[in-house]
Amino acid sequence: MAIFEQIFQKYYRSLLIYGLKFIKDEDDVRDVLQEVFTTVWENQKYKLEETHLKSYLFNSVRNGCLNYIRHQSVINKHAENEKWGLQLYELNFYKSGETSLIEKEDLGKIYSAIDSLPVHYKEIIELSRFEGLKNKEISEKLKIPLRTVETRLFRALSGLRKVLTGNQIFILMNLVGEPVRR
Amino acid sequence: MNHKTDIEQLVIRYLNGECSITDQQELKHWLSQSDENQKIFYRTKDVWDASLKKEDNTREALLQFYKQRALQKQTSTKVLRLWKVVAGIAAVFVIGLVSIFILNMLSVETPNVRSEAAMMSFKVPFGSRSEVNLPDGTTVILNSGSELKYPVTFVDGKREVSLNGEAFFEVISDEANPFIVKTNYFDVQVTGTQFNVCSYTDDNFSNVSLLEGHVGVLFGQKDKVVDIVPGQQFYLDKEKRRYRVSERDVDMESSWKDGEFRFKEIAFPDLMKRLERWYDVRLSYSAPELKEMLYSGNFRNHETIWQVLDGLKLTTPIDYKRLGFRKFEIIYKPM
Numbered sequence: 001m002a003i004f005e006q007i008f009q010k011y012y013r014s015l016l017i018y019g020l021k022f023i024k025d026e027d028d029v030r031d032v033l034q035e036v037f038t039t040v041w042e043n044q045k046y047k048l049e050e051t052h053l054k055s056y057l058f059n060s061v062r063n064g065c066l067n068y069i070r071h072q073s074v075i076n077k078h079a080e081n082e083k084w085g086l087q088l089y090e091l092n093f094y095k096s097g098e099t100s101l102i103e104k105e106d107l108g109k110i111y112s113a114i115d116s117l118p119v120h121y122k123e124i125i126e127l128s129r130f131e132g133l134k135n136k137e138i139s140e141k142l143k144i145p146l147r148t149v150e151t152r153l154f155r156a157l158s159g160l161r162k163v164l165t166g167n168q169i170f171i172l173m174n175l176v177g178e179p180v181r182r
Numbered sequence: 183m184n185h186k187t188d189i190e191q192l193v194i195r196y197l198n199g200e201c202s203i204t205d206q207q208e209l210k211h212w213l214s215q216s217d218e219n220q221k222i223f224y225r226t227k228d229v230w231d232a233s234l235k236k237e238d239n240t241r242e243a244l245l246q247f248y249k250q251r252a253l254q255k256q257t258s259t260k261v262l263r264l265w266k267v268v269a270g271i272a273a274v275f276v277i278g279l280v281s282i283f284i285l286n287m288l289s290v291e292t293p294n295v296r297s298e299a300a301m302m303s304f305k306v307p308f309g310s311r312s313e314v315n316l317p318d319g320t321t322v323i324l325n326s327g328s329e330l331k332y333p334v335t336f337v338d339g340k341r342e343v344s345l346n347g348e349a350f351f352e353v354i355s356d357e358a359n360p361f362i363v364k365t366n367y368f369d370v371q372v373t374g375t376q377f378n379v380c381s382y383t384d385d386n387f388s389n390v391s392l393l394e395g396h397v398g399v400l401f402g403q404k405d406k407v408v409d410i411v412p413g414q415q416f417y418l419d420k421e422k423r424r425y426r427v428s429e430r431d432v433d434m435e436s437s438w439k440d441g442e443f444r445f446k447e448i449a450f451p452d453l454m455k456r457l458e459r460w461y462d463v464r465l466s467y468s469a470p471e472l473k474e475m476l477y478s479g480n481f482r483n484h485e486t487i488w489q490v491l492d493g494l495k496l497t498t499p500i501d502y503k504r505l506g507f508r509k510f511e512i513i514y515k516p517m
Contacts, residue, residue, distance in 0.1 A: 101232040130235040154190035
């Protein structure tokens with residue numbers, strides 16, 4: 001099952017992070033992934049051509065999350081309606097053709113893009129997304145006002161998005177020394 | 183006031199889960215104003231989500247995948263999708279409705295409806311334990327802060343009791359009339375055995391440990407049955423809505439009934455909850471490090487809470503402070 005394992009190893013982490021967009025609980029996302037890869041295995045989806053396979057995987061994870069949220073929102077009708085509402089909008093947003101950075105880019109490339117940001121942006125993203133610090137903790141650690149942390153984090157994310165989607169991606173690729181195929 | 187900056191800060195607060203209710207309403211309002219706003223929001227969230235750093239443990243994930251597939255084939259373990267038990271009134275309300283629903287179903291299925299026998303309720307306060315003898319000769323030892331409801335007489339041999347909390351059962355054998363323990367999360371059905379049920383509403387788990395005989399655990403719409411054999415424990419994670427059956431030191435699980443408390447690798451928050459019940463005290467703590475700690479050890483019942491805390495102080499990186507009557511604060515103190 002060499003092909004299956006290759007595909008699993010190539011996409012599992014990205015799909016996990018993609019699923020976490022829609023469902024907070026990591027174990028629940030892993031359950032969704034288990035089902036997706038079971039189908040890949042049983043229906044020999046790994047024979048699909050690469051780009052098809054990739055969008056098949058991401059779509060399946062999204063649909064799996066959608067089913068999960070629907071199921072949960074029926075159960076929790078009283079409790080958490082509001083929260084699920086925003087998540088359903090988000091799922092629709094991606095259903096209508098928007099592609100996530102996670103699908104478009106290799107995770108390693110995202111991490112090196114963060115690395116390439118100006119230092120005060122890089123620092124704040126790392127503290128927040130790598131170390132899992134809350135905004136308030138970052139503000140204490142860096143001794144800057146909470147509002148500054150929030151604004152700076154927003155700017156850092158916008159900058160990162162520009163790096164990853166704009167022309168700057170090519171500059172970045174050269175910077176981190178990605179081999180360019182001809 | 184700079185509106186743009188306000189929105190940026192609002193979005194970040196939402197992403198980091200630090201949104202107040204007013205914040206949430208404001209964000210929703212802003213999102214509903216235009217598609218453009220939605221685009222800004224979801225694209226920002228996308229970068230946020232994409233920059234989450236996860237350890238690359240794909241190899242473990244692959245092993246796990248094969249393992250689960252193998253298990254699915256044997257159908258010995260299944261992921262249980264119970265209703266999500268959310269703390270709060272809403273959830274209690276839902277559970278209430280569900281149990282009424284189940285009760286209704288049961289009474290519909292019973293052809294000749296009997297007059298219900300008068301119910302007794304036996305409640306054990308925090309800080310003590312008690313023994314109850316049921317009309318059929320079954321003995322129940324109830325742990326602190328537990329409640330057992332049972333009929334004054336078992337009509338037509340129907341043996342049903344309900345439990346909220348922890349109890350050890352020694353059930354008199356009667357093959358024809360199974361003995362049923364109902365909890366908020368599952369029912370335990372037995373003939374003649376010894377077993378321990380731990381099912382407090384404020385714990386995030388609920389479990390059944392079997393010492394002797396045979397029991398079946400019914401859950402969900404009471405259409406799923408899991409059988410366990412002596413030495414095994416059925417463990418339900420209420421938050422993750424999963425169950426597992428594993429080999430456990432079942433004697434240790436029920437050691438409390440002999441006035442001895444033994445633990446192996448129990449999470450610190452769970453240990454605190456148990457001590458609170460046993461000694462009828464309030465223990466507060468806030469250090470995140472404490473929540474991660476696992477604890478193994480023994481206490482004897484005749485020890486006071488002071489002795490227990492002193493013992494903990496020697497073996498774990500904690501200190502304690504008395505805050506008031508039966509109130510203590512546990513402080514994290516690295517050794």
